[in-house]
Amino acid sequence: MTLDIRNLGELYGKVSVGDQTSLGIMGNNRDVSVGEIFMIYSHRDGHERVFFFRVLALQNYLRQVDDMARVAGTLMVEGDAYLSGIQRNMLLQVGGKMLGYAELEKGKWVFRSPRRLPDHLADVYRPVPNVSDEAVRKMLASQTDGEVFIGNLQVGEATLDVPVKIPSKYLPMHMGIFGSTGSGKSNLMMVLIKSILDSNLEASRNPNEKRPRISAFCIDPHDEFAKGVTACGIQDIVEAMDQETRASVIGDFYYLTTHLKATPREIQRYGREIRILWEEILPHDLYTIMDFTPQMVSFIDGQYAANRESWISAITDMKDDPEGTPKGTLNAVQRRLRFIERSPIFIRSGSSILSDVFVAMETGRVLVVNTSLMSDTEQFLLTTVIARTVSDLRRAAKSSGTLGDFESQGAIRLPGPFFNRIKARAKSFYSAGGQSDESGVRDPRDMPVILVTVEEAPSILNPELMRGQSVFKDLSRQGRKFNIGLIVVSQQVSVLDNVILSQMNTEVNLRLGNEREIQACIENASVNISGFEDEFRVMARGEAIVTASYRELPLPVRIPLFDTLFERDKSRYKASKATRASEKHTF
């Protein structure tokens, strides 16, 4: 006996019927809810295992009563009827899905997909908060461990102190966050940002642990991450940090906005205005976010070949269709580019933020991007330019043996003026040691993980746009090579392109709006969650089912409120004297 079964929780019932995928349990008449997770202790043939079972259906069962309707009718009609000793005969018939089982292998708990059956009439335990937490944490370590916390394991309506995290090494394999309005997406994003900051803080305080830094370019469509949805926001974390921690984790800025002056003063101190030069935009970026006819693409490509980085100015300044171009093409392209002309963030000349963003992404920092005053198209173009720029630079590094090669590759792939501005910094980031042209280049997988959020994803990740030359199509397929991952945020799953969905390896499925979305979510989950339809229907705000291709177990998670987490952790952001001393010693 290696497991103290008392730590599994409350003895609830017995396994009655079923197979290795679905089970029937006869249990006590307790207030069980759909979604609860039970543990089944089995000791078949000398193998000690704990099976995990998720409740999907409940039915009252009265022993000695074959016809419940008749009994209920009698109680109604015969006002003096009673039920003698019925309490002990009131049972609950619980149906559900087998999630898998944990077993000790060479002293370590491993979790396996359901391929075995618990023993006859095995005991079923119901986890109890503050009793079962540690046992569950140990048994599910392989399913819950990681660097980026997203919530706690939910067992029905209760939550265990079992943190569910995502390993940073799987972040470049892309993540989907799906949920309808009011499902808790904003809070989840804030919790994610906090977790990334916490992970970077750990990495900075423990440099010898080789914990990877994580960068994130986080679109904030409602400008609520910095200030917070209710009481606290990312700004509170920033302010809770001592100067040294802030410099290491946050850097000079974390907040990007269109109009800095309209930002509260305390945030302004860590803010920058979003400005992207026209010359930093490539035709490919535009093809990613809007439809162009083949004639228009041909025309734009021609202008880009002729004018390189000035292609947008060249087109917008043009008066007539050039010779050989079908009539009306110029007008049509100019109409499409008009949003760039009118945009305050895409500028013909001036100072761009792109280099600073690049530096931030390569140094493991989190940027909160207020897009509340941008049009959708501006937001999509911004996301695309950032994603394409960092991925092109990593691609250039990945395809180079030396820094010299990198310079050549970068010059081919990126707009010239921009590359010239950042190449020295880029070389310093990518160098495996030394700054000469002969110096080797680091593998991107040793560089910080870069996450780019794509908000309102269906607008640019739909099948129509993804058929063309979408930046995101490449990124979704090849991002893991460059350690760049997408966080696709969407209210709908059904309208997303299959290429994106099939490349997504972690899904955080929040409450969904309708049956179609529930079905789409189940079909696209990385692990089999068929049969979870009823659960989606009863999910509350902040509850999620996390599925991942690298895990066998679909994890029900309750995402805590950002405010609660911040209040719990705020003291950690100030380095203690001991921490500072140990950092100095390490350095």
Next chain:
Amino acid sequence: MLERILTDDFRGKLKLTFRDIENQQDRSDEKEFAKDEVRIREELLDTVTPHASDDTLDEDYLIAAVDGSGSGDLMTLDDVRVHLLSTSTVVLDTNTRAGDPFRPLDRATLENAFGRAQPFLDCHWHSGVRGDARTKMADSLAEIYPLKDSDALVLPFFRDIMKRQLKSMSDLSGTNYGAYTSSLGTMESLITREQMLTNPAVHDELRTASEYAAARIVLTSSIQPKYLLLDGAMSIFMHQARQYPSMPSGFMLRELCSLAREKHVVLCAVSKNHTIPFAHRIARMAQEAFGEGSKWFCLLPGSEDPGGGLYIYQDRTYIPPRLAVPYLFSFSMDNRPSRIDFDRIWWLENVFVQDDPSKTRENEKALFQEIEFMSRDARWYGYPVALALAHEECKLSYEDLRLAREVAGDVRHELGLDPRRTTPYREDFNL
């Protein structure tokens, strides 16, 4: 077969049968019933005055019930049959003071008080070989019934039937039974229907004895119920010539009644499946007299009672049973009336008041008020809940029997005995 059942020919045969019954049986009975109708309506039938559902009894009490089940062919080994017998005893506490009426006593308490598992499972074997049959059956009965003294077993019957104090068997000398005292000394000699010991009859006797044994254990235990309910009727099959029970179970029942009286326990037997003629007409009469949904009872008097027995069963000698007082009752308009039998001696002492019919009625109404109160469980409304629970616990389903047979096969294998198939023979031929 279905094609035959659905034919006009079959319908025609049924018509003939029912007409025949109508002509030969119902019409004569109808005349007899007409003679009884007024007496039933005016003297024998009355309403139950139910307790209010939130009534708190001055003194809560216990109600015990025993039921049994079994199979006469757990295993057949040539001409030897293994009988499986199950009994269950349930004890309920009226528990009105705690607001949780008719709470069952937990199993551990009962097992501790009775000194045996609940439900109780037992098995006995019986051989059909002439001569052996009676001996083996007597052995089994002696083993089953806890009272081993044969005089103590038989004397209660004679005391009750003769209404005499008999201290020993010698007191029977000089009476009608004096000539048979030598035949009353052993369990084997009490079996006087040897020629009728068919397999079902043997099984019935063993089963009845095991239920009486369970009831006797209640009476001698520390549990002191106010009521002890048995399933069935208090019928005793009598030897035609000797006029005493033809099988030991008859003596056992009387011994049980005597012990119950001694312990101040109301012993009664309830049967859903009774043979009272015109019960449906009595039920209709009660509905007409007391209204739909009324709860009622009706005494079925015997020849010794004031006014004598009813015409409707004057040719049915088994109604009322010897030394028993049957009533017909109904507590639920949805169900057909049931029958309850009381020990006549107890009834004469506790219910019947000589020359005072209204006092007798008062006692009857108080008795049925309590029986009705214990019959309100929504699962079996109108039937005593303790008996229903005992039935649920002791019943052997087809699946239970199949498993028991499998276990029996295993045990034979364990013992290294000649392996035999345990399934019924018909299954060999897929029948």
